[in-house]
Amino acid sequence: MSQWEEVYEKWRTYKNLDPALKQELDSMKENETLLEDAFYTELTFGTGGLRGVLGPGINRMNRYTVRKAVDGLANYLKANHANVSERGVAVSYDSRYMSQEFALETAKVLGAHGIRTYVFNKLHPTPLVSFALRHLEAVAGVMITASHNPPEYNGFKVYNEDGGQITPDEASDIIGYIQETEDELTVPYLEKEQLESQGFLTWIGQEIDDAYMKQLREMSRLGDEEQSKDKNLQIVFTPLHGTAHDLVLRGLKQLGFNQVDVVEEQAVADPEFSTVESPNPEEHQAFSMAIKLGEQTEADILIGTDPDADRLGVAVKQPTGKYTVLTGNQLGALMLDYILSRSDRTTLKDARMLKTIVTSELGRKIADYYDVKTIDTLTGFKYIGEKIRQFDATGETFIFGYEESYGYLISDFARDKDAVQAAVLASEMAYYWKAQGKTLFDALHLLFERHGFFQEDMMSLTLKGKEGSEKIASIMENIRKEPLTEIGGLQVQYVEDYLASERKALSHNQSEPIELPQENVVKYILDNESWVCLRPSGTEPKIKCYFGVCEESEEAGQKRLKDLKAHMEDVIK
Structure with missing residues (x-):
């Protein structure tokens, strides 16, 4: 039995599994490809938190993957901040399926850690979490949202005590604590009534809106x-x-x-x-x-x-x-x-x-x-x-x-x-x-x-699942092995590799450091104030290619963009 099959069996035989998830899991039992994708890996804690398709499995958004993420977040907060229990965490949610439920799951797990949660009494915009936690002097914030992704998605976005999305270093630390939670199915939590009676859940709304x-x-x-x-x-x-x-x-x-x-x-x-x-x-x-x-x-x-x-x-x-x-x-x-x-x-x-x-x-x-x-x-x-x-x-x-x-x-x-x-x-x-x-x-x-007449454009290639992730990684590896020297009729002047933190001038083969965090991005600086940038998305199964030009007219800019896009389509196809 493979590793993913063992995890699947653990879920399938768990007697207290959420009935809706159990029903969905039963409907998947003849589809090995779908089952493998749901269980072969854990949902990645990426840009600011979790984001993925709703459904059963460790590679899906559900109450168990949310509980595990919250459990790790709670342990991270207690290890790295003072007065966590009193300061608490601000939580909001959007209009997606399971958003309100996931917001309450967040409060339930935090309550089991003795941490107070401020939850909006109805759906609220993402920026209100940032504002609320600053206004309340909370230690962190959580927004349940998948932004503009399709309806089958939801997400769990984390904010630091300053009100910003967590940084890569903070995310890395939180991931470490999440990984210490071995079983997502048995994370301790309190029920809503217990949270309210013990003072671990405060509903907020109008006073924050007014401020x-x-x-x-x-x-x-x-x-x-x-x-x-x-x-x-x-x-x-x-x-x-x-x-x-x-x-x-x-x-x-x-x-x-x-x-x-x-x-x-x-x-x-x-x-x-x-x-x-x-x-x-x-x-x-x-x-x-x-x-x-x-x-x-x-x-x-x-x-x-x-x-x-x-x-x-x-x-x-x-x-x-x-x-x-x-x-x-x-x-x-x-x-x-x-x-x-x-x-x-x-x-x-x-x-x-x-x-x-x-x-x-x-x-x-x-x-x-x-x-x-x-x-x-x-x-x-x-x-x-x-x-x-x-x-x-x-x-x-x-x-x-x-x-x-x-x-x-x-x-x-x-x-x-x-x-x-x-x-x-x-x-x-x-x-x-x-x-x-x-x-x-x-x-x-x-x-x-x-x-100047600046114009920009972007194209993306969606590559879902395990094979898609491997294909995206292969594209980025190949473009580093064989750097482009010309794109759409324009010469490349500089190559900026943000994973290597290096900016290289092709004309004299000299390099200088890039003073930004490492990230899997390659940007080409071309003649005529044009540029092309290739980057895997941090929130969707996509590789994105961005373009910028500056020409004398809209028509000239559109032609230049068309040439650049045609070239890059061949590169990432």
């Missing part, structure tokens, strides 16, 4: 008198069946944005995300219903948040009257320029703009224009959060942080990407430009005229 709203209002670049005015801006908002509905509407209303139409069909918290192919504002099809409503109401701006409300998409009017969905890079550039243009230059001396290595270089150009330093981080908002934490000690000032995948942070009262913040600022920005007689589309082209 968050106060900070949200203070984030505005509008003056006090302007804030109180009723705004002449027609907005369409869709929460894409997720958590953002109440807080976004409240945040807009307190700044006088009262002309807001909600896509009612998508205001329902639906774990199937039944009105969209994917609940991801990066996918333009997610805006179909918002665009239809926008055409009816002649909206100035359309805003859409993903299910756990840490990503924001925005659609704006073109000169033709049609709506176009901005890319994450474009919206980030507009926000950055708005923030910096509305800031006193004398206060920007120590200001720092943060972006990831796969985010557009347009942001750096804008920051340079206002004499603000740009700092690059690895991909993932946990690195931006970690850098903000360092600023607390260095005296540098966080001014804005973003990534190309629709994640933005305007003010650091939260330490993770925050679509509620971004939705309110995007609306404020549209209002500002409308007062100048311009749309956000016009404002974007003003940036292109000033800094």
Whole structure:
């Protein structure tokens, strides 16, 4: 009997197995491939925590894999922090299948360790966990979410005491403690009634929302008198069946944005995300219903948040009257320029703009224009959060942080990407430009005229299961063995290997160190301010390839992107 079969037998014969999981396990018994995938390895504790398909098995999201993760987290916290029991852990959850149940499982296991848990009394956005744990001075936070993944997924995301996603070093330490828990089926826990009677479970909601709203209002670049005015801006908002509905509407209303139409069909918290192919504002099809409503109401701006409300998409009017969905890079550039243009230059001396290595270089150009330093981080908002934490000690000032995948942070009262913040600022920005007689589309082209016509794109290859993981590893190994010297007709000037922490100039074969944590990423710097970056996803079974170009026109940029993509498709096929 193989190792995975032994684990399967342990689950199959466990007399107290959750009935729903037992039924699903019985339905899988004739499918050896499916069983092996469910039991051949433990679900990886990766970018910030766990994320995977719901179902029975150690390679799936279920109450037992969650309990084991919480057990390891509890032991880690007790070994590395003081007053853990009293400070407690903040927990929230989104609209996915089993989210509320997994939030309660988290509290049950923490309670067995004598650790207090603050659980939101209804679904709440991811950034509210970051805010809540800082506000409550908790020792950690947990968000039950799989962000914009398909309906069959869920996840367990962990936050450190600063409110940021856990760093790789913290994750590594937590993994060590998780691995010490030998049997996921027998992790000790308390029942809900015991938690409440013994004071280990506190339900939270309105008081945290009120404190968050106060900070949200203070984030505005509008003056006090302007804030109180009723705004002449027609907005369409869709929460894409997720958590953002109440807080976004409240945040807009307190700044006088009262002309807001909600896509009612998508205001329902639906774990199937039944009105969209994917609940991801990066996918333009997610805006179909918002665009239809926008055409009816002649909206100035359309805003859409993903299910756990840490990503924001925005659609704006073109000169033709049609709506176009901005890319994450474009919206980030507009926000950055708005923030910096509305800031006193004398206060920007120590200001720092943060972006990831796969985010557009347009942001750096804008920051340079206002004499603000740009700092690059690895991909993932946990690195931006970690850098903000360092600023607390260095005296540098966080001014804005973003990534190309629709994640933005305007003010650091939260330490993770925050679509509620971004939705309110995007609306404020549209209002500002409308007062100048311009749309956000016009404002974007003003940036292109000033800094260059930057364009970006991304393609990905999905490779599921054990074979898929091996294929992704093989692609990255091969690209290191045989580095590219030309891509899409452009010469490679530099190769940045973030696993080797090395930046090599091909023209004179000299190298310099990269002062960032190691990660399985290779980036090519090409002629003409172009670049290509290859990176396995940390949250999905994908290998991703990112592209950036700067040309004289949109047409020239699109052609250049097409050439680069065609070349890389051959490389990773």
